[in-house]
Amino acid sequence: xxxxxxxxxxxATMLRRQLRHMLRYASVTVFLVGMPIVFxxxxxxxxxxxxxxxxxxxxxGRAEYLEYVVPGILxxxxxxxxxxxxxSVAMDMTExxxxxxxxxxxxxxxxxxxxxxxxxxxxxxxxxxVTGVALLIGFRPTASPVEWVATVGVLAGxxxxxxxxxVAFGLVTKTVEAASNLPTxxxxxxxxxxxxxxxxxxxxxxxxxxxxxxxxxxxxxxxGLLVGTAIGNSAVIxxxxxxxxxxxxxxxxxxxxxxxPIR
Amino acid sequence: MTTTRTQSAIRATGLRKSFGDQVVLxxxxxxxxxxxxxxxxxxxxxxxxxxxxxxxxLIGADGGEVQVAGHDLAxxxxxxxxxxxxxxQLTAVDNLLTGEENLVLMADLRHLDRRxxxxxxxxxxxxxxxxxxxxxxxxxxxxxxxxxxxxxxGLVGDPRIIFLDEPTTGLDPRSRRTMWQLIRDLVxxxxxxxxxxxxxxxxxxxxxxxxxxxxxxxxAEGTPDQLKRRIPGGHIRLGFADxxxxxxxxxxxxxVVRDDEALTLQVxxxxxxxxxxxxxDRLDNASIEVGELxxxxxxxxxxxxxxxxxxxxxxxxxx
Numbered sequence: 164x165x166x167x168x169x170x171x172x173x174x175a176t177m178l179r180r181q182l183r184h185m186l187r188y189a190s191v192t193v194f195l196v197g198m199p200i201v202f203x204x205x206x207x208x209x210x211x212x213x214x215x216x217x218x219x220x221x222x223x224g225r226a227e228y229l230e231y232v233v234p235g236i237l238x239x240x241x242x243x244x245x246x247x248x249x250x251s252v253a254m255d256m257t258e259x260x261x262x263x264x265x266x267x268x269x270x271x272x273x274x275x276x277x278x279x280x281x282x283x284x285x286x287x288x289x290x291x292x293v294t295g296v297a298l299l300i301g302f303r304p305t306a307s308p309v310e311w312v313a314t315v316g317v318l319a320g321x322x323x324x325x326x327x328x329x330v331a332f333g334l335v336t337k338t339v340e341a342a343s344n345l346p347t348x349x350x351x352x353x354x355x356x357x358x359x360x361x362x363x364x365x366x367x368x369x370x371x372x373x374x375x376x377x378x379x380x381x382x383x384x385x386x387g388l389l390v391g392t393a394i395g396n397s398a399v400i401x402x403x404x405x406x407x408x409x410x411x412x413x414x415x416x417x418x419x420x421x422x423x424p425i426r
Numbered sequence: 427m428t429t430t431r432t433q434s435a436i437r438a439t440g441l442r443k444s445f446g447d448q449v450v451l452x453x454x455x456x457x458x459x460x461x462x463x464x465x466x467x468x469x470x471x472x473x474x475x476x477x478x479x480x481x482x483x484l485i486g487a488d489g490g491e492v493q494v495a496g497h498d499l500a501x502x503x504x505x506x507x508x509x510x511x512x513x514x515q516l517t518a519v520d521n522l523l524t525g526e527e528n529l530v531l532m533a534d535l536r537h538l539d540r541r542x543x544x545x546x547x548x549x550x551x552x553x554x555x556x557x558x559x560x561x562x563x564x565x566x567x568x569x570x571x572x573x574x575x576x577x578x579x580g581l582v583g584d585p586r587i588i589f590l591d592e593p594t595t596g597l598d599p600r601s602r603r604t605m606w607q608l609i610r611d612l613v614x615x616x617x618x619x620x621x622x623x624x625x626x627x628x629x630x631x632x633x634x635x636x637x638x639x640x641x642x643x644x645x646a647e648g649t650p651d652q653l654k655r656r657i658p659g660g661h662i663r664l665g666f667a668d669x670x671x672x673x674x675x676x677x678x679x680x681x682v683v684r685d686d687e688a689l690t691l692q693v694x695x696x697x698x699x700x701x702x703x704x705x706x707d708r709l710d711n712a713s714i715e716v717g718e719l720x721x722x723x724x725x726x727x728x729x730x731x732x733x734x735x736x737x738x739x740x741x742x743x744x745x
Contacts, residue, residue: 169537172534172537173535176531176534176535179534180520180523180531183522183523183527184522187522187563188522258518258520258521259514259517259518259519259576260518260519260520262484262512262514262518263512263514263518263579263580264535265483265484266482266483266484266507266510266512267507267535267536268504268505268507268508269535423484423485423486424484424485
């Protein structure tokens with residue numbers, strides 16, 4: 164077999180292992196899907212009426228806020244998935260089995276690619292569930308089939324970026340606790356961006372951060388694709404961020420994994 | 427590099443490793459012939475596990491040359507990985523999977539085809555007496571079952587060289603016997619075993635050759651018998667009912683080690699029947715009553731204590 168077919172075969176084996184873990188650790192999966200749903204319901208039904216009025220649109224209310232907030236909630240689901248990834252990578256590294264993998268003639272990064280593929284599947288499923296709940300409570304996107312595909316593509320891009328970043332987080336930390344804390348800022352990023360309120364309503368310093376952080380262009384793109392708001396150059400910036408974060412995180416994670424696991 | 431017909435399974439020269447400024451291995455030479463058991467013996471912290479980690483490609487060495495199954499460790503790590511099996515001190519099993527799934531995972535990573543992998547897994551489960559628990563998650567296994575699964579996982583690809591890092595630490599006596607038998611069977615089938623242990627009895631039972639590691643250096647190497655011969659220490663121990671008996675025996679026998687509190691004498695002896703008879707004759711002639719008598723031949727414990735200069739009483743499992 165060539166190196167490439169080893170890479171594919173071993174990554175597939177590791178993915179099967181990850182999927183089994185997820186089924187056995189279903190409580191984690193439920194939590195990762197549950198958290199964004201709770202946020203969705205909280206923001207729509209508790210804050211939605213007031214926040215919707217503040218959006219200043221013609222309708223101005225809960226229904227309009229639902230339309231506004233869904234992309235932010237989706238990004239929270241992505242970040243929550245990342246937390247799960249960091250935890251499961253960190254847990255894996257404390258297990259003897261990974262030391263065994265390192266002494267086997269396998270495609271070396273397959274342990275990591277298995278985690279990434281597994282997390283991608285988990286997060287994409289969680290995004291589908293969250294979207295389903297949003298539709299159930301009255302979210303009415305205007306997207307065409309092509310726009311839906313583009314939405315899935317953008318969300319897959321940011322999920323890939325966040326997942327590789329969180330794999331590196333899981334490798335760089337020495338304990339599972341630390342690994343679960345490190346991605347926490349990611350869960351807050353949608354709040355400090357265009358996820359929940361327009362950035363124009365923020366004070367200057369915060370507004371500057373909100374407009375230039377990576378989640379904002381992703382949120383704007385997804386929002387534009389789903390409900391037809393203006394996208395502008397957000398799509399290009401979003402893709403650039405996703406590609407950049409993925410590349411840097413992949414290289415970082417690979418370097419961390421190739422270090423000697425000193426006891 | 428000279429290659430001989432009788433190739434060593436493992437050959438290391440000048441192996442060095444430091445963690446920070448702590449020197450763990452300070453220039454070690456090892457030679458392990460094929461299809462034999464080599465035991466690396468030493469107290470906690472001697473560098474045994476580090477040696478296994480390096481030889482099994484888990485971590486890199488700072489210096490020295492190593493060949494495993496004729497492949498250079500630094501240059502062709504994957505060629506080495508293809509022929510070795512490792513059983514670590516931390517049992518290297520996946521706790522969330524079942525025993526069977528663990529073995530099939532190994533078969534997949536060894537790139538066996540699906541049917542062959544399943545057949546091998548079933549065979550190993552049977553051989554290691556794990557068939558009944560094959561479908562249960564490993565998290566529910568006992569320590570002994572885990573060790574057996576761990577070893578079984580190391581055997582999936584039919585490795586020619588197997589590293590066992592303290593394979594019986596923390597096992598009950600029965601599981602330990604089972605493990606020993608498994609190791610003997612493996613060697614009989616032509617596998618080379620590199621074993622670390624802190625149990626002298628285990629090295630004595632299993633090993634063809636033993637190396638004693640202390641503070642990152644090899645302090646002795648040889649067959650168990652060679653090592654035992656290196657130190658004196660054979661003696662006959664005599665116990666007496668009262669101090670008078672002890673006193674007169676000590677006077678009669680001359681060169682002895684006496685312990686007034688325990689009322690015992692240690693008489694140097696090679697343990698042969700002839701020397702024993704001579705000793706008893708001398709005591710008889712002097713009409714000295716001996717309460718009890720026992721013969722002590724030097725064991726590896728004596729070797730260990732003499733050569734490492736530190737007692738190895740802490741037999742707690744390492745973490």
